[in-house]
Amino acid sequence: MAKIIENLTPQQIVQELDKYIIGQKEAKRNVAIALRNRWRRMNANVEMQSEIIPNNILMIGTTGVGKTEIARRLAKIAEAPFTKVEASKFTEVGYVGRDCESMVRDLVEQSVNMVRAAKKEEVKAKALESVEDTLLDILIPPVKDKKEVGFALETKKQEIEDYTESLLNEKTREAFREKLRNGELDHRKVEIDVQGNGAPSIGVMGGPIDDVSMMNIQEMIGGMLPKKGKKRKVTIAEARKLLLEEEAAKLIDMDEVKEEAVWKAENLGIIFIDEIDKIASASGKSGGPDVSREGVQRDLLPIVEGSTVNTKHGSVKTDHILFIAAGAFHVAKPSDLIPELQGRFPIRVELESLTEENFYQILKAPKNALTKQYEAMLEAEGVSLSFDDEALREIARIAFHANSEVENIGARRLQTVMSHLLNEIMFNVPDVIGANAQIIITKELVNERLSNLVKNKDLSQYIL
């Protein structure tokens, strides 16, 4: 469980983050410390373990500079359950809207999915075997043992015939098993029984009902009703998927999954609260929406401070969940948050605005860089796509320029610029540009496709 945390030191965590995120050294260092501190806590003496509180972090930076990306990657590195919420979506207890505790329920749900997926992987080989048998039984039913069904074997001849038949049946089954395995029969249609859950979905009219009771009722009713079998005609490929789900579900102990998932959420979970500045009251103002903003902060406080939240998978203690809050803080300042909440986010990091050079790096260096994504997509069509270095510099320049002219949306601008640049190619492959073609994006091509837009501010507002 969470082996990776044990092995990665803060410096190694930063190295991992460097593979995906350009710049933002301070933020990376601080999240790395926070992650390592969890391991330090778990390995500290038992008395201190419950005392050590997480280093919750407040990230300050404009949109699209990598705040979410850092938190998300960190969670991936730690194999930790992760959820992102927007603080502005919450309303005070008693008002219509999402209540703050729902973020913890989301986290546990995420954790359950992770643990279930891991368990599914563990039982997959076993489940696949029985799925194969089920499919084989549908395609070539095994011959019945004649003695069992009450036939007396009267003559020697009959005995030999039966023997030959069962031998043949066995041989055919083995031949089909081979075909099933190598996917030769994937397109053939078969009729299978799929188990559906008998639970009707419940619609609630009128007053609000909280998520937990709603989910519990639904689960209870689902458990009480008999499972409904349904016949469906599907391809073998589809049948394999459906039957695998069912078979794996039979092999997985859900109580064990829930228990592990709750532990994981409590001890490794990361909750990313975006737009926290939207619930801070700008200094000097009072009354009106500010009152409700403060209300949300007060609802948030016990969760961040450590409390117990009821979820459908059991109660979850939030004491050791790592909270990373983020916001641009253009109007409100961190000091506009209520003091108790400020105290719970002791680590402040400012993320740098991205430069043109950063854009250039973001285009080509990260493991998941946009250029690599497009290259991979076209490779799937047998088309080779590559970018001249000068072209990348030009794209970076144009994106940076668009940000300063229109609106600063950070690295997200690269996505719109690239999408516009490559739109025509993406449409023409494979109909016009066939397999084995080689496309090189040059600086000239970039200018040809984008220079008009750059000159025309009105147009670039809509397109770039």
Ligand SMILES: Nc1ncnc2c1ncn2[C@@H]1O[C@H](COP(=O)(O)OP(=O)(O)OP(=O)(O)O)[C@@H](O)[C@H]1O
């Ligand atoms: N420093 C960076 N290095 C690599 N990619 C980046 C960087 N900053 C942003 N990106 C890319 O830009 C996109 C948006 O970034 P991200 O979601 O982290 O923004 P954000 O800072 O959290 O903004 P918001 O608060 O609006 O959500 C992501 O796809 C991410 O990959």
